[in-house]
Amino acid sequence: MATSVPTLDYWAPLVCLIAFVILIAVTYLFRSRGRKQYKKGTAQTEIFLSGEEPPDTEERHIRAYNIYWGFFQGLKRYYDPTIKAHSGIINDYIIWLIALMSITAVILTIVSLT
Amino acid sequence: MSLNSFKRALWVYHLNTGSCNGCDIEILAALTPRYDIERFGMVLVGSPRHADVLLVTGPVTRQMEPRLKRVYEQTPDPKLVIVVGACGSEGGVFYESYNLVGPVDQIIPVDVYVPGCPPRPEAIIEAVVKAWVKLEKAAQRVA
Numbered sequence: 560m561a562t563s564v565p566t567l568d569y570w571a572p573l574v575c576l577i578a579f580v581i582l583i584a585v586t587y588l589f590r591s592r593g594r595k596q597y598k599k600g601t602a603q604t605e606i607f608l609s610g611e612e613p614p615d616t617e618e619r620h621i622r623a624y625n626i627y628w629g630f631f632q633g634l635k636r637y638y639d640p641t642i643k644a645h646s647g648i649i650n651d652y653i654i655w656l657i658a659l660m661s662i663t664a665v666i667l668t669i670v671s672l673t
Numbered sequence: 674m675s676l677n678s679f680k681r682a683l684w685v686y687h688l689n690t691g692s693c694n695g696c697d698i699e700i701l702a703a704l705t706p707r708y709d710i711e712r713f714g715m716v717l718v719g720s721p722r723h724a725d726v727l728l729v730t731g732p733v734t735r736q737m738e739p740r741l742k743r744v745y746e747q748t749p750d751p752k753l754v755i756v757v758g759a760c761g762s763e764g765g766v767f768y769e770s771y772n773l774v775g776p777v778d779q780i781i782p783v784d785v786y787v788p789g790c791p792p793r794p795e796a797i798i799e800a801v802v803k804a805w806v807k808l809e810k811a812a813q814r815v816a
Contacts, residue, residue: 594749597722602746607720610688610740 682714686724692731695791696758703794732760733775
């Protein structure tokens with residue numbers, strides 16, 4: 560019978576911990592080499608956009624939807640009618656539910672009779 | 674003179690505020706092998722947040738005024754401002770033009786002027802050195 564023996568393989572916690580500590584140390588080293596003269600709360604800590612005024616954080620946020628743009632574009636013919644069906648009106652959803660339940664009931668009845 | 678104000682070589686950000694590009698070409702010439710300021714560690718950087726020196730060319734058009742101010746404010750202290758060329762220094766051929774708000778010293782404080790239309794790369798390099806010495810003297814007076 561095979562037994563589980565703890566080893567220092569790829570996912571061993573000790574290896575992950577050591578890698579994490581090394582990563583933190585390297586990050587700290589890089590960070591400590593940076594400039595410390597920036598005055599907080601001034602333009603010196605704002606992002607640089609070629610001299611343009613940086614927009615508010617909300618406005619420069621890139622939505623996760625953008626990552627799936629190609630996916631949605633490729634399945635546009637499927638998504639367009641599906642999105643339209645999601646009207647947000649509860650009456651529409653109840654109608655969908657009743658319609659699907661009716662169709663299911665009819666199919667089950669036919670199957671049970673045959 | 675000991676140079677203590679900066680811990681490393683100067684990094685330079687170049688801002689064109691409406692120049693004809695003559696001065697900008699001379700700044701680029703200072704980077705080329707004939708003058709090669711990079712052998713001193715000086716490089717042109719892409720952000721004023723990484724820079725010690727602002728090299729400003731051009732007479733400052735109305736559109737560039739807020740950009741110039743913002744770039745100056747975004748440069749960490751201590752910083753040096755060097756105006757390269759006649760236009761940035763006193764308007765040059767664009768003097769009293771309707772769409773100018775410059776020269777540069779009307780918008781931000783300037784440490785060193787480099788006259789010329791355009792100035793030679795040697796003059797630009799010397800201006801950086803002069804600006805550094807000026808900063809060192811100011812730091813020594815404070816200390």
